[in-house]
Each structure stands twice: as structure tokens, then as C-alpha cells.
Amino acid sequence: MSVFSPASRFETLIYRHIRVIHVIKISLALLIAHLLNLLYPVPYLAWTSVTIVIIMLTLPQVGGALEKSIQRIIGTLFGAAYGILILYLTQDPWLSGLLALLAIAFITWRASGKMSYAYLVAGFTLMIVLDGGDQGMQEAIWRTATILLGCAIAILVSQCVLPLRARNEWRWLLAQSLRGMSHLWQSHLSPNVHKPLQTRGRIKQLQKTVQRQRGLLNSVRMESRSLRPYGKELEALVEVQERCLLLLELLAQSRWENSASAQAIQQQYAISVQARTLGERLTAFSRFCAGEQLELPEAASEDGLKLKQMMLSSLEQQQSHSLNAYGYGWLIYQTSLQITLLEKLIRGLAVSRNDP
Structure with a gap:
């Protein structure tokens, strides 16, 4: 089939009512996150809801949610990993600040190109980890896990619940x-x-x-x-x-x-x-x-x-x-x-x- 083949009635219906459907999908994703919190309470689960809103709010299409989820996952993993590495190597605030400054300088240099959102996420993830003090490493691990959970929920709902294809x-x-x-x-x-x-x-x-x-x-x-x-x-x-x-x-x-x-x-x-x-x-x-x-x-x-x-x-x-x-x-x-x-x-x- 050609990329320009006629869309199904279902796809056309979704496109005509995209605003209502988009509200329903975000609400459903947040509901899933809160139900998981009730069943399995974990620290920093608020980041799951924040991630869902950030990914899905302005990107109703499947491809858009997937792209932003991937960038957020990459940024979170790299930012958290570099922050944990700094905490593991040194407790000297001056050396920690210098290593963080080098990372922020690199992120600033690259943030205007491709994967700009991933660099942004890496930057503020690094700052959150380092500002956490003695709890920084534990917070980084939990925050990374809850963000990954939010990305998974956003992708799942975007893909499986009344999906809007960017191609259409x-x-x-x-x-x-x-x-x-x-x-x-x-x-x-x-x-x-x-x-x-x-x-x-x-x-x-x-x-x-x-x-x-x-x-x-x-x-x-x-x-x-x-x-x-x-x-x-x-x-x-x-x-x-x-x-x-x-x-x-x-x-x-x-x-x-x-x-x-x-x-x-x-x-x-x-x-x-x-x-x-x-x-x-x-x-x-x-x-x-x-x-x-x-x-x-x-x-x-x-x-x-x-x-x-x-x-x-x-x-x-x-x-x-x-x-x-x-x-x-x-x-x-x-x-x-x-x-x-x-x-x-x-x-x-x-x-x-x-x-x-």
C-alpha cells in the first residue's frame, strides 16, 4: 500500500475529534500512573506524572510521543550517570562543581542542534543529582526509574489507545x-x-x-x-x-x-x-x-x-x-x-x- 492510501474510517474519526481524544488519552495515562502509585508506592513517583504531561501535552501523535520519550530517556540516563559518577569519584565541592561546569558547557554548546531536548534533560537531571547531597545517588536512581516508567506509559497509551498517526x-x-x-x-x-x-x-x-x-x-x-x-x-x-x-x-x-x-x-x-x-x-x-x-x-x-x-x-x-x-x-x-x-x-x- 502507498503512503497516500486512503485512511480508514477509524483513523479519520480520530483526526476529526483529536482534541477530545487527546484529553482522554492524557487523563488515562495519568490515571494509570496514580493507580500504580496506589498499588506499589515508590519514592519520587511524581516524576512519572510530570514525564507523562511533558511528553504528551503538545504531541498527540504516536511518532511525536515516541521521539520525545526517547530523548527524555537518553537525557535522563546520561545526566544521572554523570552525576552519580561525580558523587562516586569525589566529595570535594570545588572539584564536583568544576566537573559539573564542564558538562553544562558541553550541553549548552550542543543544545541548539539535534536532540536538543535530550541535552536539556541531561542538564537539569545532573543538577538535581548533585544538589541532592548525600541522598543524590539514591534520588538519581529512583528518579531515573520513575521517568522511565512515565515514558513507558506515555508510549503505551499513545500507541495503543486511539492512536493518531503523524503520517496521516x-x-x-x-x-x-x-x-x-x-x-x-x-x-x-x-x-x-x-x-x-x-x-x-x-x-x-x-x-x-x-x-x-x-x-x-x-x-x-x-x-x-x-x-x-x-x-x-x-x-x-x-x-x-x-x-x-x-x-x-x-x-x-x-x-x-x-x-x-x-x-x-x-x-x-x-x-x-x-x-x-x-x-x-x-x-x-x-x-x-x-x-x-x-x-x-x-x-x-x-x-x-x-x-x-x-x-x-x-x-x-x-x-x-x-x-x-x-x-x-x-x-x-x-x-x-x-x-x-x-x-x-x-x-x-x-x-x-x-x-x-
Whole structure:
């Protein structure tokens, strides 16, 4: 099955009611933690509840909870291990402070890159262990155990109770973005448009949709083994959408500099008609990404070439040699190239297979 295969009714239902379901899942995870505390009281169990809230509060997707759990486990283990090592090696407060300072300097240096949350957790875990004094080693062990328990509960509830797959949310956002860009593209190229389109609000909304896709990429790769090799392609897909939106915004404001340039541009009506086919293809790809269309749209590699040939011929015939007309033609061509690249990336991702 393709990564863009139709979602089940159950998956669609979860996505439509995600806020309510998310509240239920966090409540259930906390209830499990408190029931365990009642049955098997252990020190520092509050860290279990804290871990559940931190992991699940802003990450309802399975991949997101898994990613943050792994980083928290790694940070806790390394921070606690280094703190215990310092307590075991020396009781000298000056030497302990120096060793801790070196670790914090390293964490600060690396915290802005990948695994930033793991470095953050390692830093404050180290401080908690060292500030615990004589009880620091025991506290580190119990705190590590209760945090691991919280991570396990968060992963279990995220995975097994009404799971929301980041892959589904990502592809539905992609379909929404493609549909919105198609609407803007075709509206702008309509022969009935006689003044610049007011697109700022719609562009901003689509930009938020694209940024939301970017925020889901780590979760998508984390929960889907089949998409992990396509990390660069997923990133490129977001970047191409951003470039498309920029070009569409420029196009929407570039037609009516003055009456002469408007007339020169309107003479390129045939180009607009040819370019509109690319917008229709965007709509077809949006339906495919959303799972509304089972078959991948057929390749149309010659569309961009035809558009380029038509623009060159039209500009050669222009007697006014309007700079605005040349710029407008260049923007249309560049947008068509980005749309073609979008199709190529989606087509490449469509050949990947879902995880069993």
C-alpha cells in the first residue's frame, strides 16, 4: 500500500475529534500512573506524572510521543550517570562543581542542534543529582526509574489507545496546501480577473499549513520505517511549497503596474490557459495525497516545456517589450518548475510502502 492510501474510517474519526481524544488519552495515562502509585508506592513517583504531561501535552501523535520519550530517556540516563559518577569519584565541592561546569558547557554548546531536548534533560537531571547531597545517588536512581516508567506509559497509551498517526496528519496537511495553491494559481490566471488579487490572508494560512508539515516530519520518520530513507525528500517537499507560495504571492501582485503593462500581459492569454493545466494537476495531486483518488495522476513532463516554448514565442512577438510582461512570464515559468518538482517529489514518495 502507498503512503497516500486512503485512511480508514477509524483513523479519520480520530483526526476529526483529536482534541477530545487527546484529553482522554492524557487523563488515562495519568490515571494509570496514580493507580500504580496506589498499588506499589515508590519514592519520587511524581516524576512519572510530570514525564507523562511533558511528553504528551503538545504531541498527540504516536511518532511525536515516541521521539520525545526517547530523548527524555537518553537525557535522563546520561545526566544521572554523570552525576552519580561525580558523587562516586569525589566529595570535594570545588572539584564536583568544576566537573559539573564542564558538562553544562558541553550541553549548552550542543543544545541548539539535534536532540536538543535530550541535552536539556541531561542538564537539569545532573543538577538535581548533585544538589541532592548525600541522598543524590539514591534520588538519581529512583528518579531515573520513575521517568522511565512515565515514558513507558506515555508510549503505551499513545500507541495503543486511539492512536493518531503523524503520517496521516502530514499528508492531509499536504493535500490542503496543494488544494489551496491550486485555487490561488487558477484564480490568478482566470481571464475574468481584472485587478490584483487580495491573497495575503490565504497565503499566510497556507504558510501555517506548510510550517505545520515541517513540525511533523520528525514524528513521521520516527513512526514510519518506510519513510525514514526519504528524509531529504520530505524536507524538500516543504521547501518547494514555501517557494511556490512566495512565487504565487509575487504573481498575484505583478499584473497591473500600469495600463500598458496590463495590456501586454493580457496578450499572453494562451500562456495563462496552458499554465492553468498545472493548477488542475495540483488539484489532482491533492486528491491523491488525501486518499480521495486511488490512482496517481499520470506524468505530464512536457507541460513545462510547452509552457516555456509558448512564453518565448509570445515574448518575441511582443512589440512593446514590456519589462512587466517579461517579469510576469518569468514568474509563471518559475512557478511551473516548482509545481513540476512538487509532482516529482510526491510521485517518489508514493512508491514507498506503509509499515505493516
